[in-house]
Amino acid sequence: MSGVVASTERAGIAKSAVLRRLPLLLVGAAFLGVLLAMPHTGPLFAWAFPGTIPPVYDRGSFVALAASHLAIVGIAVGAATFCGGAAAIVVTRSWGASAAPPVQLITSVGQSFPPAAVLAVLVPMVGFGAVPTVLALFAYGLLPITENMEAGLRAVPAPVKEAAAAMGFSAWRTLLLVELPLAWPQAFSGILTAIVVSLGTATIGSTVGALTLGTPIIDGLVTNKPGFVLQGALPLAMLAVLKELAFARPRR
Amino acid sequence: MIELRHLVKTYGDVAVVRDVSLSAPEAAVTVLLGPPGSGKSTILRMINRLIPADSGSVWIDDEDTAAIHPEALRRRIGYVIQGVGLFPHWNVARNIATVPALLGWPRKRIAARVEQLLDMVNLPPDRFAEKRPSELSGGQAQRVGIARALAADPSLLLMDEPFSALDPVTRRDLQQAFRRIQRDTGKTVVFVTHDLEEALLLGDQVALLRDGKLIQHGPPLQLLEHPADDFVADYFGGAAAGLRRLTLLSAASRAVPGEAGGARLPAQASLHDALEAMLSRGTESVALEGGGVVTLKALLA
Amino acid sequence: MKSSGWPEAAASLAGALLAGFAGFLAVAPNRLSPASPVGLFATGTGFAPFIPLGLLLVAGCLAWRRPRTAGAVCVVLIWLLLLAAGDGADMLLRHAPKPTRVSFGGGFWLLLALCALLVAETQRLAGAGPRLRVATAVLVLAGLAAIAATHRLAGLSLLREYATHRAAFHAAVGRHLLLVILTLAGALLLGLPLGLAAWRYAKLRAPIFGVLNVVQTVPSVALFGLLMAPLSAAGLGGIGVVPAVIALVLYALLPTVRGLFAGLRSVDAAPLEAAAGMGMSASQVFLNVHLPLAAPALFAGLRVVLVQTIGLAVVAALIGAGGFGEFVFQGLGQYALDLVLLGALPATCLALAADALLMLAADTIRARVA
Known part of the structure; x- marks a missing residue:
């Protein structure tokens, strides 16, 4: 009897979770649909912007652009998570406390640099393409990731750490089995913030030759093809809505 | 009002x-x-x-x-x-x-x-x-x-x-x-x-x-x-309640003529103050400023 | 937090090594060709040995707990770096053909960033107040301006780009500032009523912040693009200052609204009740008590608006709004990287200056209120 109640309850919870996620799933499906359908919209854009040849951006598939976009963000945020996480661990150890202010200065000072300027300045050092974009996104991602990871680690109650030490845990074990798991939720919200910011900023990378969903827009602006601009802007706007639906809670 | x-x-x-x-x-x-x-x-x-x-x-x-x-x-x-x-x-x-x-x-x-x-x-x-x-x-x-x-x-x-x-x-x-x-x-x-x-x-x-x-x-x-x-x-x-009552009654209202040793209590002191003074001094009467004393007997009356 | 300064000392030592090996300048046969690095000592400038020596001195001062001296040396080092770059460029150009260009190399940028960070860090270690920090920044900039005014840097490619684009550069400064000022005005005009509405009417809160959040996450490139069609249809033109300011205001709304809303919400109930209880009218309570107490958060929001707008205005050059971005994209298109720098560098400086000034202002206001 109680088993039946529990299972119907569980079904109810699962159903409401799906319902809550429904807008996200719908927009996600629409986003993929737009990416796949874009190459076949030639007649539509030919009618809307007559004289543009070709009517639809054709120097790469939209799916490939999206994949490259995501890969750039993934590599940058991954690297920032690794470095920022390591920095946060160092500055929360007793021997690394002196490094906390300089780390904070370095991670925060970059935030006020205009992304377009940073990308442009990186080009003479590392050349055109995805590399300057990855480097810039890495730099912008460091602050939220390090800050949240550090806050998460500092929030671990001292008695918990003391108890771990009293039970014979080494410092390393305490970090791995106690501190990191407890700090994870907050650290994760920092990573999400970095992802959300990076997904948008990556677009500017197209101005220095990175392949992203912004590439058709830049191409359209440079060669004066408003159709291209719209073809790039539409999936990007959908991506923005998608981000908001997926990550809205941790960003507040 | x-x-x-x-x-x-x-x-x-x-x-x-x-x-x-x-x-x-x-x-x-x-x-x-x-x-x-x-x-x-x-x-x-x-x-x-x-x-x-x-x-x-x-x-x-x-x-x-x-x-x-x-x-x-x-x-x-x-x-x-x-x-x-x-x-x-x-x-x-x-x-x-x-x-x-x-x-x-x-x-x-x-x-x-x-x-x-x-x-x-x-x-x-x-x-x-x-x-x-x-x-x-x-x-x-x-x-x-x-x-x-x-x-x-x-x-x-x-x-x-x-x-x-x-x-x-x-x-x-x-x-x-x-x-x-x-x-x-x-x-x-x-x-x-x-x-x-x-x-x-x-x-x-x-x-x-x-x-x-x-x-x-x-x-x-x-x-x-x-x-x-x-x-x-x-x-x-x-x-x-008894003790509380003492705080509301003025010592002067129970004063009788006389003299007592120790410092004088201010004229507006309450009976509670007077009792406290007696307890701390170990005496049975305290003097008030402006004349008169309060005795333990008067206090209990 | 007590700090020993060992990370700063270690960084100075690393910098001293870096000065000896990394490419300090970069030489190219002409404006558009790829450049090859030249080490600090290879440039032949007489300033070269002073830079690693200075950094060693900084490391020594930090090891002996003399952050003030270390900071002073760092300020001088920043000037020395620029002098060495200018002098090195002159030396390299002396026997080179006329189209040869000399630019800053990776080593120069890293050393400059290191010295700037060390100035900030030594001030923290010395416990400097905000006034001293501002005075130091002004001193550093005044020194840089004085060095530039003596034409000692004229050999550098950046300055030669400036010389050829002088008029356009000055126009770009004006245009960039115009974009920022118009955006700030628009953000205040629309954002303050919206923030007020969000605070006053709980029902409006979710829709206002929901829409502004989505707008904020639409990439700038996409928003500029999306606005082109409707604006040109409305007769405002899809390119130029107007669509740029519209897009920039849309981005500026979230931090403005959030700043005002958070500020109004953060105010303690007691002063507000006391104000009403003493017979202030609703508008008097708001203007005399509530708004002044909400000001720090509002200012923090406006700081985000300014820094963000200065940065996004660079991108606005893509839709013909002008400003520093014009040099950036023109330079990227021609692969004339010093032209890129002519746009990117002042935009960055402007953003950093706005950031520092508003942070100082917000701190001052917060100190008055707290």
């Missing part, structure tokens, strides 16, 4: 104030006493119309407050709250000058008034006028709060648990300072507290409330000696 006539306030289904009628006499302190949620703060806020009454009326000097514009009404009434509520971005002098400035007093008159008030609450103007609220201790902040409420010389003062957040020593200090100021200025005061000791110490009249209803109203001694029901008797301390 303030008269509350059949005040009622309901939030949703919850009756917070139920048909309360009460009059607070001129130049006296009327304490609204009761446990949390008894409606005492709501009643206070209905007097200066921060909370509108559902029905009933408040009359000040035979004038219905409903006929007065609420902002004009509030400028005539001093108001002191528990959190003090000093404006953190203004210095002490400007905080005190708030209502006079609202009333458009000339600058010179305001400055003179601020100085006078700071003196009255024992904060030397040259040291405190320019300070920011963040630089004050809790007791100093509440002194400024009282000065601010008295700034435009209102005849009526409303006080909502003004001393509850202070430590016991500071609280005792401020209670005495307040009592002195009230006697000197002759203000009519309505004072909200949940603290019985404070009510007995400060109140000329005490109104005991429970669940939005007025249970008993009168001089503190009357509530202590003739409680209307078990709730009042209980609230007034049951077994400790």
Whole structure:
């Protein structure tokens, strides 16, 4: 009897979770649909912007652009998570406390640099393409990731750490089995913030030759093809809505 | 004089104030006493119309407050709250000058008034006028709060648990300072507290409330000696009522001619003070300033 | 937090090594060709040895707990770096053909960043107040301006780009500032009522913040693009200052609204009740008490608006709004990287200056309110 109640309850919870996620799933499906359908919209854009040849951006598939976009963000945020996480661990150890202010200065000072300027300045050092974009996104991602990871680690109650030490845990074990798991939720919200910011900023990378969903827009602006601009802007706007639906809670 | 006539306030289904009628006499302190949620703060806020009454009326000097514009009404009434509520971005002098400035007093008159008030609450103007609220201790902040409420010389003062957040020593200090100021200025005061000791110490009249209803109203001694029901008797301390009573009776009223050793108690000391002096000195009589002694026998009579 | 300064000392030592090996300048046969690095000592400038020596001195001062001296040396080092770059460029150009260009190399940038960070860090270690920090920044900039005024840097490619684009550069400064000022005005005009509405009416809160959040996450490039079609249809033109300012205001709304809303919400209830209890009217309570107490958060929001707008205005050059971005994209298009720098560098400086000034202003206001 109680088993039946529990299972119907569980079904109810699962159903409401799906319902809550429904807008996200719908927009996600629409986003993929737009990416796949874009190459076949030639007649539509030919009618809307007559004289543009070709009517639809054709120097790469939209799916490939999206994949490259995501890969750039993934590599940058991954690297920032690794470095920022390591920095946060160092500055929360007793021997690394002196490094906390300089780390904070370095991670925060970059935030006020205009992304377009940073990308442009990186080009003479590392050349055109995805590399300057990855480097810039890495730099912008460091602050939220390090800050949240550090806050998460500092929030671990001292008695918990003391108890771990009293039970014979080494410092390393305490970090791995106690501190990191407890700090994870907050650290994760920092990573999400970095992802959300990076997904948008990556677009500017197209101005220095990175392949992203912004590439058709830049191409359209440079060669004066408003159709291209719209073809790039539409999936990007959908991506923005998608981000908001997926990550809205941790960003507040 | 303030008269509350059949005040009622309901939030949703919850009756917070139920048909309360009460009059607070001129130049006296009327304490609204009761446990949390008894409606005492709501009643206070209905007097200066921060909370509108559902029905009933408040009359000040035979004038219905409903006929007065609420902002004009509030400028005539001093108001002191528990959190003090000093404006953190203004210095002490400007905080005190708030209502006079609202009333458009000339600058010179305001400055003179601020100085006078700071003196009255024992904060030397040259040291405190320019300070920011963040630089004050809790007791100093509440002194400024009282000065601010008295700034435009209102005849009526409303006080909502003004001393509850202070430590016991500071609280005792401020209670005495307040009592002195009230006697000197002759203000009519309505004072909200949940603290019985404070009510007995400060109140000329005490109104005991429970669940939005007025249970008993009168001089503190009357509530202590003739409680209307078990709730009042209980609230007034049951077994400790005898000791409490002593705090309300003046030592001078039981004085007999004679002499006794040791320091003299001040003329306005209570019988409680006299008993304490006897206990600590191990004697059976203490002398009062202005002549006479109180003996243990007279005290017990 | 007590700090020993060992990370700063270690960084100075690393910098001293870096000065010896990394490419300090970069030489190219002409304006558009790829450049090859030249080490600090290879440039032949007489200033070269002083830079690693200075950094060693900084490391020594930090090891002996003399952060003030270390900071002073760092300030001088910043000037020395620029002098060495200018002098090195002159030396390299002395026997080179006329189209040869000399630019800053990676080593120069890293050393400059290191010295700037060390100035900030030594000030923290010395416990410097905000006034000293501002005075130091002004001193450093005044020194840089004085060095530039003596034409000692004229050999550097960046300055030669400036010389050829002088008029356009000055126009770009004006245009960039115009974009920022118009955006700030628009953000205040629309954002303050919206923030007020969000605070006053709980029902409006979710829709206002929901829409502004989505707008904020639409990439700038996409928003500029999306606005082109409707604006040109409305007769405002899809390119130029107007669509740029519209897009920039849309981005500026979220931080403005959030700043005002958070500020109004953060105010303690007691002063507000006291103000009402003393007979202030609703608008008097709001203007005299509530708004001043909400000001720090509002200012923090406006700081985000300014920094963000200065940065996004660079991108606005893509839709013909002008400003520093014009040099950036023109330079990227021609692969004339010093032209890129002519746009990117002042935009960055402007953003950093705005950031520092507003942070100082917000701190001052917060100190008054707290």
